[in-house]
Amino acid sequence: MGKTRSLATGLAAAALAVASAVTATPANAAACNGYVGLTFDDGPSGNTQALLTALRQNGLRATMFNQGNNAAANPGLVRAQAQAGMWIGNHSYTHPHLTQQSQAQVDSEISRTQQAIANGGGGTPRLFRPPYGETNATVQSVAAKYGLRQIIWDVDSQDWNGASTDAIVAAHARLTNGQVILMHDWPANTRAAIPRIAQTLASRNLCAGMISPQTGRAVAPG
Structure with missing residues (x-):
């Protein structure tokens, strides 16, 4: 009994x-009074799994702008990004200065990346970030041909330039509703900043959202 x-x-x-x-x-x-777009360029790499773990442990979702050559070399990590609930975008195949290339070269960079990401299980990207944020009419035209919305950024975390963890966290404190921040897959300081990024956003009632292919702004995940 x-x-x-x-x-x-x-x-x-x-x-x-x-x-x-x-x-x-x-x-x-x-509690989400607004949404921001967390973005990570240049993956997937040997650092991707640890980054995904940190994001998931802190309840964050992000857009991973993958290089096609890295996606082709690491299809399992593309799949891991998708399974972790991340959105996957196109960041060209070899990270060249696209504005210095012919239309055929730009087309090859973008189309091969679309294929590599799809082959890895990441779906067909709808977002495109040109390397270095460099773009022109040719780049935008080719991106549009593949149904891609070009995404630059509103705030640069400067993690690619050796920014400290404190500086990366401070950059997130400048984000406002709908804005997008640039980060990268590989810096150790970026990964270390993830818990504090989550705290900083939560203290301002901002949530990590998806980037709308229609507007290019961060919105509620859908």
Whole structure:
């Protein structure tokens, strides 16, 4: 009898815990007074798995702008990005200065990356970030041909330039609703900043959102 009562009590507690977990999601969603786009360029690489772990542990989703050659060399990591709930964008195949290339070369850079990401299980990208943020009419025309929305950034974390963890966190404090920040897949300081980035955004009721292919702005995940 005592065991039966204990079992019933345990089941009731478990059910309450599940209900609490379920009802917590809308409450968290309601706390989002705006959305920002976290973006990571140049992957996937040997650092990608640790970055994905840090993002997931801190409840963050991001857009990973992958290089095609890296995606082709690491299809398992492309799949891991998708399985971790990240969005995957096109960052060219070899990271060249596209504005110095012919239309045929630009087409090759973009089309091969689309294929490499799809082959890795990352779906067909709808977002494109030109290397170095360099673009012109030719680059935009080729991107549009493949149904890609060009995404630059509003805030540069400077992680590619040796920015400290403190500086990377401070860059996120400047983000406002709808804005996009530039980060990279490879810097150790960026990965170390992830927990504090999550805290900084939460303190301002901002959530990590998806980047809309229609507007190029960060919006609620859909």
